[in-house]
Amino acid sequence: MSELRETVREHYAAMARTVIGEAGSDGCCTPVDAEAVALYDLSTRGEVPEEALLASLGCGNPTAVAELREGETVLDLGSGGGIDVLLSARRVGASGEAIGLDMTDEMLELARANAAKAGARNVRFLKGYMEDIPLPDAAVDVVISNCVINLSVDKPRVFVEMFRVLRPGGRLGIADIVAADELSMADRAERGSYAGCIAGALSFAEYREGLEAAGFEGVDLEPTHEAAEGIFGTIVRATKPS
Numbered sequence: 001m002s003e004l005r006e007t008v009r010e011h012y013a014a015m016a017r018t019v020i021g022e023a024g025s026d027g028c029c030t031p032v033d034a035e036a037v038a039l040y041d042l043s044t045r046g047e048v049p050e051e052a053l054l055a056s057l058g059c060g061n062p063t064a065v066a067e068l069r070e071g072e073t074v075l076d077l078g079s080g081g082g083i084d085v086l087l088s089a090r091r092v093g094a095s096g097e098a099i100g101l102d103m104t105d106e107m108l109e110l111a112r113a114n115a116a117k118a119g120a121r122n123v124r125f126l127k128g129y130m131e132d133i134p135l136p137d138a139a140v141d142v143v144i145s146n147c148v149i150n151l152s153v154d155k156p157r158v159f160v161e162m163f164r165v166l167r168p169g170g171r172l173g174i175a176d177i178v179a180a181d182e183l184s185m186a187d188r189a190e191r192g193s194y195a196g197c198i199a200g201a202l203s204f205a206e207y208r209e210g211l212e213a214a215g216f217e218g219v220d221l222e223p224t225h226e227a228a229e230g231i232f233g234t235i236v237r238a239t240k241p242s
């Protein structure tokens with residue numbers, strides 16, 4: 001289990017180094033990922049430094065989904081180069097805060113450099129695992145995440161942790177990769193690698209059941225585009241009961 005997580009960490013460390021300019025990457029998605037950048041509309045792209053945009057490895061725009069408001073505290077799980085943290089910081093304003101969480105040192109370094117370049121003051125980046133979020137209970141209004149939960153080796157634990165750190169009435173705005181219900185784990189693995197965000201994807205039913213088991217209500221999964229045969233970029237919404 002931790003071996004798989006280490007493979008994921010090494011994959012994204014190499015991605016970050018490519019953006020920082022230190023080394024090449026042999027990964028299946030590339031940091032200068034035109035498809036990922038295209039998920040943000042033109043006006044949104046102008047809001048962040050180019051380096052943050054180039055480091056984008058997501059499969060949607062969770063900041064648009066989460067309808068962020070002035071003064072809110074937002075947590076981005078697997079914040080990578082920081083694009084969604086920086087966009088969130090602008091949405092919640094000086095009275096709010098955007099927090100990024102990532103397990104990969106190289107990604108945290110990149111995100112902090114991007115935040116400095118953007119002059120963002122209401123942001124912080126934490127090192128840690130989304131399976132064990134280093135924040136107290138009921139600390140945030142919104143949890144966002146962009147193409148990361150599929151990478152977890154313990155997804156039920158991630159759902160429990162998201163529920164724990166959200167305040168009552170708090171919400172999820174997630175972009176993720178989700179598999180058609182009829183695809184077996186072997187079918188998913190045939191369509192792409194684990195570190196490349198495909199093999200570890202939950203099915204729609206598994207995602208819904210996992211969130212509901214953790215206590216979420218109003219779970220909604222909306223496929224937006226097909227990433228591989230029967231595998232979809234998907235927007236996930238849910239709320240913690242108040």
Ligand SMILES: C[S@@+](CC[C@H](N)C(=O)[O-])C[C@H]1O[C@@H](n2cnc3c(N)ncnc32)[C@H](O)[C@@H]1O
Nearest residue numbers: 012056057058078079080102103104129130146
């Ligand atoms: C596909 S990239 C997405 C990055 C960013 N969300 C974006 O849209 O550009 C996945 C990121 O999640 C991080 N990650 C993967 N598994 C993690 C875990 N269990 N805990 C914390 N971070 C994790 C990786 O280090 C990497 O930065």
